[in-house]
Amino acid sequence: MANTLHFSATLQAAASPVFSKRMNKMHCQSLRVQMVNYNSEATNLALSRSNRVLKVSCEAARVDVLEMNKTDNQAETQLTCVMKFGGSSLASAERMREVAELILSFRNERPVIVLSAMGKTTNKLLLAGEKAVSCGVTNVDSIEELNIIKELHLQTAKELGVDESVIAKHLEELEQLLKGIAMMKELTPRTKDYLASFGECMSTRIFSAYMNKIGAKARQYDAFKIGFITTDDFTNADILEATYPAVAQSLHGDWIRDPAIPIVTGFLGKGWRSCAITTLGRGGSDLTATTIGKALGLREIQVWKDVDGVLTCDPNIYPHAEPVPYLTFDEAAELAYFGAQVLHPQSMRPAREGDIPVRVKNSYNSNAPGTLITRTRDMSKAVLTSIVLKRNVTMLDIVSTRMLGQFGFLAKVFSIFEDLGISVDVVATSEVSISLTLDPSKLWSRDLIQQASVWHLLFVMICIFYSLYYGIYFPAGYFINVYFWHLISSVNVPSFNRNSTMLWKSLRKLL
Ligand SMILES: Nc1ncnc2c1ncn2[C@@H]1O[C@H](COP(=O)(O)OP(=O)(O)O)[C@@H](O)[C@H]1O
Ligand SMILES: N[C@@H](CC(=O)OP(=O)(O)O)C(=O)O
Incomplete structure (x- = not known):
C-alpha cells in the first residue's frame, strides 16, 4: 500500500524531462518503471512529453531501475537542484563573492541559480517611481533612490572586476523610465512591474558575469524571456501551467547543447495577454525557484536566506526564535500565507505538486541544518510549530x-x-x-x-x-x-x- 501511494506521487514527477535520476535515487527500492520513447532533446520536448509511454510494475521488495533511451552519461549530467538567493544574501559585492563560493562548494550539484534583486533594491525602485510621479522630469536624476541604486550596482560590478557594460544599458533605461513616469505623472501597476524588474535583471547580469570571470561557466536568463507565463495581474501575477514545459524546454535544452550554470531572474514573468513584464508578488523569487524545480523535476529546491531556516516566529519580534527542522508543504504554505515573511505564500504549490523537497538554509551560516519541507513528516512529536x-x-x-x-x-x-x-x-x-x-x-x-x-x-x-x-x-x-x-x-x-x-x-x- 505504501508503495502505491509513493508511486502515484512519482508519476507526477515523471512529467518532467529530468526525472530519471531522481526516481532512480528515491524509488528504486520498490518500483520497476520502464520508460519508452523518452526523448531528452529539448527541442522536441513538447512533442516527446505527449509521446512518452510509462510502463510500471510494482513487485514486492523487488529492486529494479529505470530503463530509458537515454545514456547513463546523459543522466549524470542533468541539472540537479535549484538554489535561490534572496536580496538578503546578495546585498553587496562581498556577499556575491561568498554566494558564488557557496554554490561552487557543492561539487556534486549542477544547480539552477535563481536570484532576487540586491539588498533592498526593489523597495528603492518602487520608491523612486513614486517620487518620479511628482518631482518633475528635470529632477529625476536627483532622486536619491535612483542614485543609490546606480551606485550600488556600479560599485558591485567594479569590486567584482566585472565590466560595467553588463548593466549600463539597464541603468540608462531605468532613468528613461523614471522620466517617462515623471512626464505622465502616474505610476500604474504595469509600470511598477517594469520598474521593479530592473533589480533582478541587473543582479543576475552582474552575478553571471562574475561567475564567468572566476571560471565557472554561467548563462544569464530573464525569466520573462524563457517561458514564465503569468496572468496579467500586475504586481501579483499567478504563474500559468504553460510555464512548466516552456521553462523546461528552454533551460534543459540550453544545458544539453552547451552546459553553463543558469542564472535566472526571480520574481518576474510575462503576462500572457499583455506580453508585458509582470511580478509574482513581493518575495516572488521563492516561487520562481519552486516553479523551476517542478518544471525540471529536480531533486531538491534550496532557498537560501539570512536566517537558519523557518523559525518558530518572526525574529524581528522575538529574537530568540528557533529554527523549525521539518515542515510539510501544507504547514509551510499556511505559515507563509498567514504572515511568515520568510517564504512566498504560493511558493509551496509547485514543490508540492512535483513532490520536490524544499530546504530553507542560511547563506550566512551554511552549516546550520535549516528547515526541510516535504510532503509528510513525523507529526507525533510536533506540538507547536x-x-x-x-x-x-x-x-x-x-x-x-x-x-x-x-x-x-x-x-x-x-x-x-x-x-x-x-x-x-x-x-x-x-x-x-x-x-x-x-x-x-x-x-x-x-x-x-x-x-x-x-x-x-x-x-x-x-x-x-x-x-x-x-x-x-x-x-x-x-x-x-x-x-x-x-x-x-x-x-x-x-x-x-x-x-x-x-x-x-x-x-x-x-x-
Ligand atoms: N517565521 C519566520 N522564520 C524565519 N524568518 C522570518 C520569519 N518571519 C519573518 N521572517 C523574516 O524573513 C526574513 C527572510 O525572508 P526574506 O527577507 O524574504 O529573505 P530573502 O530576501 O533572502 O528572500 C528573515 O530575515 C526574517 O527577518
Ligand atoms: N526582489 C523582490 C523579489 C524577491 O523575492 O525578493 P527576496 O527574495 O529578497 O524576498 C522583492 O523584494 O520582493
Missing part, C-alpha cells in the same frame, strides 16, 4: 437572522465571492453570522464596504500552528493533524472604503 502574525487582515462580518434554520445560505454567500473573484482566508460561522478574513494583498480586500450589517476592519491576526495527536483513539503512530487559528488580538484600524459596491449589493440582496 510556529506562531505568525499577519497584519492588515480585512475581516468581514455578515450578520443576518435570515440564516436561522436555512439551508444553502452559506453556499449563496460564497457564490458571491466566487463570482467576484474574491478569495476568503478563514471562516467562522454561528447561527446568525459569518465572519470571514480576506487577503490584504489584494486590492478588492482593501476597498471593501463599510455598511450597516456588513462591516470590516483591518485586523492584526496571530495564528498558532499546532497539531493534535489522537494517540488514544487511533492505532499507534496514527494521527490527525488539525490546524487551528486563533484570533488572539485585534487591533482595529479604521478602513478606507471605495469601490466595493458590487459585493455590497450582492450581499444585501441576500440579507
Whole structure:
C-alpha cells in the first residue's frame, strides 16, 4: 500500500524531462518503471512529453531501475537542484563573492541559480517611481533612490572586476523610465512591474558575469524571456501551467547543447495577454525557484536566506526564535500565507505538486541544518510549530437572522465571492453570522464596504500552528493533524472604503 501511494506521487514527477535520476535515487527500492520513447532533446520536448509511454510494475521488495533511451552519461549530467538567493544574501559585492563560493562548494550539484534583486533594491525602485510621479522630469536624476541604486550596482560590478557594460544599458533605461513616469505623472501597476524588474535583471547580469570571470561557466536568463507565463495581474501575477514545459524546454535544452550554470531572474514573468513584464508578488523569487524545480523535476529546491531556516516566529519580534527542522508543504504554505515573511505564500504549490523537497538554509551560516519541507513528516512529536502574525487582515462580518434554520445560505454567500473573484482566508460561522478574513494583498480586500450589517476592519491576526495527536483513539503512530487559528488580538484600524459596491449589493440582496 505504501508503495502505491509513493508511486502515484512519482508519476507526477515523471512529467518532467529530468526525472530519471531522481526516481532512480528515491524509488528504486520498490518500483520497476520502464520508460519508452523518452526523448531528452529539448527541442522536441513538447512533442516527446505527449509521446512518452510509462510502463510500471510494482513487485514486492523487488529492486529494479529505470530503463530509458537515454545514456547513463546523459543522466549524470542533468541539472540537479535549484538554489535561490534572496536580496538578503546578495546585498553587496562581498556577499556575491561568498554566494558564488557557496554554490561552487557543492561539487556534486549542477544547480539552477535563481536570484532576487540586491539588498533592498526593489523597495528603492518602487520608491523612486513614486517620487518620479511628482518631482518633475528635470529632477529625476536627483532622486536619491535612483542614485543609490546606480551606485550600488556600479560599485558591485567594479569590486567584482566585472565590466560595467553588463548593466549600463539597464541603468540608462531605468532613468528613461523614471522620466517617462515623471512626464505622465502616474505610476500604474504595469509600470511598477517594469520598474521593479530592473533589480533582478541587473543582479543576475552582474552575478553571471562574475561567475564567468572566476571560471565557472554561467548563462544569464530573464525569466520573462524563457517561458514564465503569468496572468496579467500586475504586481501579483499567478504563474500559468504553460510555464512548466516552456521553462523546461528552454533551460534543459540550453544545458544539453552547451552546459553553463543558469542564472535566472526571480520574481518576474510575462503576462500572457499583455506580453508585458509582470511580478509574482513581493518575495516572488521563492516561487520562481519552486516553479523551476517542478518544471525540471529536480531533486531538491534550496532557498537560501539570512536566517537558519523557518523559525518558530518572526525574529524581528522575538529574537530568540528557533529554527523549525521539518515542515510539510501544507504547514509551510499556511505559515507563509498567514504572515511568515520568510517564504512566498504560493511558493509551496509547485514543490508540492512535483513532490520536490524544499530546504530553507542560511547563506550566512551554511552549516546550520535549516528547515526541510516535504510532503509528510513525523507529526507525533510536533506540538507547536510556529506562531505568525499577519497584519492588515480585512475581516468581514455578515450578520443576518435570515440564516436561522436555512439551508444553502452559506453556499449563496460564497457564490458571491466566487463570482467576484474574491478569495476568503478563514471562516467562522454561528447561527446568525459569518465572519470571514480576506487577503490584504489584494486590492478588492482593501476597498471593501463599510455598511450597516456588513462591516470590516483591518485586523492584526496571530495564528498558532499546532497539531493534535489522537494517540488514544487511533492505532499507534496514527494521527490527525488539525490546524487551528486563533484570533488572539485585534487591533482595529479604521478602513478606507471605495469601490466595493458590487459585493455590497450582492450581499444585501441576500440579507
Ligand atoms: N517565521 C519566520 N522564520 C524565519 N524568518 C522570518 C520569519 N518571519 C519573518 N521572517 C523574516 O524573513 C526574513 C527572510 O525572508 P526574506 O527577507 O524574504 O529573505 P530573502 O530576501 O533572502 O528572500 C528573515 O530575515 C526574517 O527577518
Ligand atoms: N526582489 C523582490 C523579489 C524577491 O523575492 O525578493 P527576496 O527574495 O529578497 O524576498 C522583492 O523584494 O520582493
